[in-house]
Amino acid sequence: MDYFPLFHRFNGQKVLVVGGGTIALRKITLLEKSGASIHVVAKEVHAEIQAKASCTCEQREYKPEDLNDCALVVVATDNSALNKEVSDQAKAKGLLVNVVDSPDLCNCIFPSIVDRNPLIVAITSSGQAPVLARSIRAKLESTIPASYGQLAQLASKFRSRVKAKFSRMDDRLSFWEKVLNGVIAEHVYAGRLKQAEASLEAELNNPKLRSRGEVYLVGAGPGDPDLLTFKALRLMQQADVVLYDALVSPQIMELVRRDAERVYVGKRRANHALPQEQINQQLLDLALEGKRVLRLKGGDPFIFGRGGEEIDLLAEHNVPFQVVPGITAASGCASYSGIPLTHRDYAQSVRFVTGHLKDGTMNLPWKELVVPAQTLVFYMGLAGINTICEEMIKHGRHADTPMALIQKGTTPEQRVIIGTLGTMPEIVLREKPQAPTLTIVGEVVSLHSHLNWFQA
Numbered sequence: 001m002d003y004f005p006l007f008h009r010f011n012g013q014k015v016l017v018v019g020g021g022t023i024a025l026r027k028i029t030l031l032e033k034s035g036a037s038i039h040v041v042a043k044e045v046h047a048e049i050q051a052k053a054s055c056t057c058e059q060r061e062y063k064p065e066d067l068n069d070c071a072l073v074v075v076a077t078d079n080s081a082l083n084k085e086v087s088d089q090a091k092a093k094g095l096l097v098n099v100v101d102s103p104d105l106c107n108c109i110f111p112s113i114v115d116r117n118p119l120i121v122a123i124t125s126s127g128q129a130p131v132l133a134r135s136i137r138a139k140l141e142s143t144i145p146a147s148y149g150q151l152a153q154l155a156s157k158f159r160s161r162v163k164a165k166f167s168r169m170d171d172r173l174s175f176w177e178k179v180l181n182g183v184i185a186e187h188v189y190a191g192r193l194k195q196a197e198a199s200l201e202a203e204l205n206n207p208k209l210r211s212r213g214e215v216y217l218v219g220a221g222p223g224d225p226d227l228l229t230f231k232a233l234r235l236m237q238q239a240d241v242v243l244y245d246a247l248v249s250p251q252i253m254e255l256v257r258r259d260a261e262r263v264y265v266g267k268r269r270a271n272h273a274l275p276q277e278q279i280n281q282q283l284l285d286l287a288l289e290g291k292r293v294l295r296l297k298g299g300d301p302f303i304f305g306r307g308g309e310e311i312d313l314l315a316e317h318n319v320p321f322q323v324v325p326g327i328t329a330a331s332g333c334a335s336y337s338g339i340p341l342t343h344r345d346y347a348q349s350v351r352f353v354t355g356h357l358k359d360g361t362m363n364l365p366w367k368e369l370v371v372p373a374q375t376l377v378f379y380m381g382l383a384g385i386n387t388i389c390e391e392m393i394k395h396g397r398h399a400d401t402p403m404a405l406i407q408k409g410t411t412p413e414q415r416v417i418i419g420t421l422g423t424m425p426e427i428v429l430r431e432k433p434q435a436p437t438l439t440i441v442g443e444v445v446s447l448h449s450h451l452n453w454f455q456a
Contacts, residue, residue, distance in 0.1 A: 002126040003109060008096075011035035014069050018062050018086050019076035020045030023100050027074050028055060030110065041066055042077070064089055072108075075099040103127030112137035116148035118156070142230050151180065151188045158200055165204060175207060181238060182292065183214045183320065189231075190322055213240075213287040215314055217307050219300040219326020223249045224336075224410040227327045235324065239294030241286050243279065247298025247436055249411060256294070276306060280313045287319045298436070300328040304354050304379045328352075330377040333409030333438045337416045338451030346443040347375040355381030355388070355439070362387050370397040375442035382437045385428050389421045392441065397421060402445035407433045414455060418448060 017024050020042030032054040040057045050057050073090040075083050087105040090097035099105035111122035112133040125133045166172045187196035216235040221227040236256045246266030265274045286293045301307030314321045330352055334341050341350040355378045362384045370392055393399050399422030407415040419427045
């Protein structure tokens with residue numbers, strides 16, 4: 001271990017920064033969060049440094065007496081001789097010293113930091129590969145919610161009471177694991193701080209009381225796992241039970257918590273694993289058992305995903321739930337096909353349409369769908385492709401209007417079929433595309449040939 005990790009309190013203490021350029025500015029921006037009293041010495045000092053209330057600046061040469069009463073010395077100049085001089089003198093006085101980009105002159109280094117105050121995570125490569133440390137920090141940033149600090153503050157508020165309630169360390173550990181990985185933590189992440197505190201109070205007063213669960217209605221996006229939101233991934237990793245659809249790709253299911261119970265409730269045309277009413281009831285029943293229930297749906301749950309129907313019963317029974325939007329198939333598939341849904345030269349509006357209604361018909365407002373300068377996106381429209389083309393031509397849209405049918409969009413199996421309102425029925429008969437598909441109608445489809453980046 002080249003460096004032993006320690007966390008220092010610099011609040012109110014003097015930190016000397018020798019150097020006043022952009023590199024010094026970056027270090028000062030980090031240091032000022034600690035509450036340090038920063039003293040800058042340099043011939044020239046960056047205007048942003050001079051404007052900082054946390055800094056006092058002297059535009060002059062460094063002097064050895066500048067080291068007096070320092071808790072930390074940071075050297076950020078491009079003068080290697082000066083850097084070594086300051087480092088040697090600081091070490092001789094037993095001070096902590098960091099020389100930017102010169103690990104051999106340092107006895108302390110600046111780590112990459114994930115700041116969720118009071119929770120602080122520091123990562124270092126011991127000065128050998130700082131870009132790698134920053135890369136690891138970026139990965140942690142994506143998995144640690146911004147509200148972790150508030151969760152830590154809540155835990156701190158109850159820490160002494162929990163210690164008094166549970167004399168055994170194992171009991172305290174079990175209690176905190178339940179709190180920090182369960183519904184109470186989710187209240188904090190969702191901004192329900194008062195509810196989180198009340199729930200923690202109730203849990204502490206009666207720790208054996210079975211807590212009511214929660215439902216996470218999460219949009220999994222159109223297929224590419226990289227399009228998941230940070231929040232979706234976090235909830236996928238902590239759910240006890242997962243109810244998932246046919247449109248959720250296997251690659252996304254691989255990211256679900258390994259020991260979670262998995263229940264397939266997918267729907268294909270005229271082939272439903274479970275009727276919608278039974279899915280709604282199952283979500284309610286599992287939550288009332290105290291379980292964290294993940295309802296994972298392809299695309300966005302509120303865009304032709306029946307999400308509103310599924311949480312309606314939960315709201316009626318006061319069961320807590322969260323809704324996490326996902327990238328809907330329209331934007332995901334269009335983007336991965338190089339088809340902008342709007343474009344100043346072609347379309348000033350876009351309309352999402354379901355390919356079949358609840359009663360199984362295609363009784364759509366066709367006159368509204370054929371207005372010019374409008375892009376149409378049909379969800380679940382493969383079975384009715386002939387009707388779509390016929391009705392749009394019948395109601396005034398030209399047969400040469402460009403049309404795209406996208407199969408398994410955003411995945412490695414993506415397939416884009418290009419035609420027109422007049423030719424698409426014959427193309428579909430010949431090419432035999434399979435669901436899931438998305439249909440786009442409008443002049444923007446003509447841009448596919450030179451904007452197709454994903455499968456270029």
